[in-house]
Amino acid sequence: MITAAKYSNFIYNNAYIPEHIYTYVQGISDVDAYFSMPYVCYFKEGLLIFVGYPLKDIYNLSSLKVILNEAISKTKCDRVKIILPLWPIEGLSNYKLISKDEYYRLDLNSFTIKSKTRNMINRASRDMAVERTRSISSEHRDLIERFLDEKKIDEETKWIIKNIVSYVAQSDSAWILNGRDAKGRLIVFDIIDLFSKDYIFYMFNIRSLDKYIPGASDLLFYELIKMGIENKKKYINLGLGINKGVSFFKEKWGGRPFISYYLLEKEIKTKINIFSIIDRFI
Known part of the structure; x- marks a missing residue:
């Protein structure tokens, strides 16, 4: 979880989209927030929400697939929702595109x-x-x-x-x-x-x-x-x-x-799962 000052300070210094504000996501959805350089993600009741916007080098997604797979393995999630600044991305073709938009600044x-x-x-x-x-x-x-x-x-x-x-x-x-x-x-x-x-x-x-x-x-x-x-x-x-x-x-x-916004999702397991209301957050 995001508790150490060095992590929270790093996120504060580099956050540029609302989903980087882990206090916001936690306040709305009561999720656990995690940080794996340079990504923030959230987890609750089988659902992993992965914020695929790196806190350094916005369009450098070279480590994304590795860190995403590590998060899936550690959380043992049943379902993944991921938001991305780019799409398609090599290695993520088995994810379904749900919606797209753009952030304004x-x-x-x-x-x-x-x-x-x-x-x-x-x-x-x-x-x-x-x-x-x-x-x-x-x-x-x-x-x-x-x-x-x-x-x-x-x-x-x-x-x-x-x-x-x-x-x-x-x-x-x-x-x-x-x-x-x-x-x-x-x-x-x-x-x-x-x-x-x-x-x-x-x-x-x-x-x-x-x-x-x-x-x-x-x-x-x-x-x-x-x-x-x-x-x-x-x-x-x-x-x-x-x-x-x-x-x-x-x-x-x-x-x-x-910056563009792409929302994708993927089922990790084939069994039927009942997800909490957190599924509605993104």
Whole structure:
């Protein structure tokens, strides 16, 4: 497990995707986290989740197959899920491709805010107050429930969002950006994570559709940018593109794809297995 300071410090100094944040994955899924230079992986109840993004030399996957097979042998897992920056990879042809996407990133040293976006920020700032906090409360739980009721979200994503509270409560690096209307009601909040030396991570945006203020998410994102600069981060990892609506928001802020995402899986044994809810994490 990741306990020694030298491992956690190495991961902190080099993390660049959310799955490198082992406190996040553990908080959401209650898994065991392991580190085998230069890879992070997670294990619980027969399922191995292998993060195939090396913490050094992003596209150097020369040791991946050996370390992956060692992890399979040590955990005696029944099933493997692996995420990769490249595909196909020699020696992994027996893995099934499940989905593909791209991670988006915003360079904090060279971004500009378009006039239309700045207008939305100014508009929202007249009707909404922003606050930073480390505490998650019943207000956040209620807004999460309303968000899940209002949005059409697949079951896997719903399960992740329902476990936000556990993640934030256990994390030393997660922050909440609240947006409150003139009556003091919580109408939107973002979860961000300062886990990495060079990156600030844009993790979740939870909002109410019936009380939403135009530009509210832009105002919170602007606050995220300010926090990134204050903490001397170089980049914002914006997460995956997911769909056209989500990627549009990231692109209008100057976010661009910087590394590909491939999710693959493989059954290790032929017997029938019943997997835990952790199977939904990736």
